[in-house]
Amino acid sequence: MIDQDVLERVLGAAMRTGGEFAEVFAEDKRNSSAVLDDGRVEELTSGRDRGAGIRVVVGDTTGFAHTADLTEAGLLAAAEAAAAAARGGGGGANVVALNQQSASRGYEILMQPGDVPKARKVELLTRANDIARSSGNAISQVSVVYSDGRRRILVANSDGLLVEDDTTRTFFAVSCVATGDTGMQTGRQSIGHTVGFELFDMYDVDQLARDAAERAIVKLAARPAPSGQMPVVIGSGGGGVLFHEACGHGLEADLVSKGASVFGGRVGQQVASRGVTVVDDGTMAREWGNLAIDDEGAPAQRNVLIEDGVLTDYMWDQLRARKEGRSSSGNGRRQSYQHLPMVRMTNTYLLAGEEDPESIIASTPKGVYVKHLGGGQVNTATGDFVFGMTEAYLIEDGEITEPLREGNLIGNGPEVLQRIDALGNDFAMGPPGTCGKDGQGVPVGDGVPTLRVSSLTIGGTAA
């Protein structure tokens, strides 16, 4: 993307005002998407974003500038702006020698979406639309989205690192509206992986469309969710966002270092029930949060955050790791070259236990079974978090009975982790997610086995 000698000169210029660390992050991203709504292929969109972000660190201060101009002159101007923002006491020339390293994700992209005719993508949309509409008379509206993105990045820094990566992601989602005597309800299903067009060899689009339609139709008969506290069983693959919110964000080192996490100072302590092991793993092949390197050039890693209930480590980016004299855990990510990196999750999941999932439900006299969770939100300083249920049912006398309308559940991270009292043997990853933090969105994955939390507050309206 940029010649090595140019990068060396730009980094030298960035360090000239006394910087302790400088970095060039260059990105060349191509996106394409196609949307079908209301029975019509509304449009195809293609996009291209290309540029570089340069940061210079002096003490606790980071200066940052970005540019869409990847010529040497453009990069030097950005380097000077970043250096001016983080001016140190020192000065003089600084020579940076880069050492090219290779990044590997251990598998190949089989079918680059850019090489696939657009007509084939459109065919997927119309097929999913037809199947969803024929899934029931109650289906009154369907929208289908296809998107793919190819992102090439280059990271070069004053420690001599030079590394490049090339990532391809493909996504597909079907959303349905069902209309009945009770009003309208919605159902959505999505798939997304760090793969090319072979995504559609991994999944059956027809089934996806039928499932989305079915989810909307089932909810027409849904009754208001209960209010108050009761046991909650989360379905396999449907609810990793619970851990993303309950403990994931609270284990990000940038928040911990500011005293803004309830998990601060608790490494080595029992923070969850025995048997609970939570992992963040950027190396998981083909998953939505998969990385070869993070956006600071560090190789992706499998990091055990909680092992058998004991907090083992936080997640780290380079800035925070440098201060602590340790290495990054491969969790420094950014939305684009226009953003500074920070500590972010990749694929966050809870390892399976040994129980039969059916027996977990059978041993729950009264509660809520959440088959699919929606998004969530957490206040890491207090630990209070919410997450939505997009498909949920009542459990009565150990059996799944009536469907429930949508709503949020609320809990406190450290308390909920201690209340996990059953773990199934049926681990699965969930649908692709986008995690938002400080206005930046990055792709993340999550996964859980069937599990039970002995008590959570359900945000419904029924007594």
Next chain:
Amino acid sequence: MSDELLGIADRVVAMTKPGEQLEAVVVRGTDTEIRVYGGEVESLSSAQSQGIGIRVIVDGRQGFAYAGSLDESVLAETLAEARDNAGFASFDQFAGLATPDGVAVPVLDLYRDELESFAPADKVAMAAEIERVVLSADPRISGIESAEYADSLSQAAIATSTGIRTVGRETSCYVATYAMASEGDDTQTGFGFSVGRQPSDLDPARAANQAAERATRMLGAVQPSSGRFTVVFDPWVTAQFLGILGQTFDGDAVLKGRSLFAERLGESVASTIVTLVDDPTDVRSVTATDADGEGLAARRNVLIENGVVKQFIHNAYTARRAGTVSTGNAVRGFKSTPSVGCMSVSLVPGVTDPAALIAGISDGVLVQEVSGLHSGVNPVSGDFSTGAEGLRIRNGQLAEPLREFTIASTLQKMLLDVQAIGNDLEFLPMNASGVSLVVSDLTISGS
């Protein structure tokens, strides 16, 4: 500078082929963001960005492409890509760009030179002040999660082969902070901010004190027991609720059967004191704009008047399909085609101040923060359930702080249950303004 952008848009439009409609949207922005922590600059980002979006409609089929660059070579490639994409869309008899509608683009004072000349050191000082005031506001303040200053100068030009040629530019800035308060093992947080078009509009001390007060008054918060209560939304919470309510007036959702008010035009859907207006021409709003995303004049639209649905909002496409005219509500960035959305929605305020609203409630809850709106509110079904924190109201007085509870109802029922609207209209860093709002019979779920 805007002339340069219009020049680029004109050059692209000049490439229109016979039988084709072509639109170019060109934007450029300069953004600065400064974060301060521990009296030091934690980060200072400053950069210019630009981009172009090109929409082509040929034989009733639409295609689109964008690029984050204004290089000449990129323009041609983007146009070619948009043309190619058009070939794959379905035929739509209503497809088409906006055409001049005779409504004059209002002249609004949205750009302030003062921001251009505001020195970086002064920006840092403002962020540092907000941190300093938070930390000294109360002995129970234990720190900050963030203290920041941000500003933006942006300009845009839109030109089409159908005769639209519009330019606009605007400035905005804000300071914001998250404060933390601690007592024993208990930590609570509070948010404060101040927004404006130029630095002299900002009040960092007020933002800091607001954050400190909101954090400290939550110390010792307990989970309430479940029940049905009259709830007061503070302006910040009301604005988030209005942002979602506005989606139900989207003409696209109405046409496609995704609006719960689709069949309710002219009917009463809310308490008679509810008048909901989308007014991007009110320059006090940070999201005020002179023109919409298709270059048509922005205008004041009344969505609900005294409880009755008055109209839906449209862009050029949804208006043509609905047999009406655009309400100037095309919203977009350069990376997308125009959708339909509210630009600056607010309730017409009442006459009662918030303290008097609270004084009139014998048993209720003041909600100061909600969470999980994206996962707990469904604008299609109207189901509404969010996490919340706030203070109990007992005998007209604010009482103990409450946390870890949810509030739930439906959008339909909440509108009918509006009991009072405060006089404290507040402009916020979002496309909705806030005002204190009293809603009865919400379900609180706690212990």
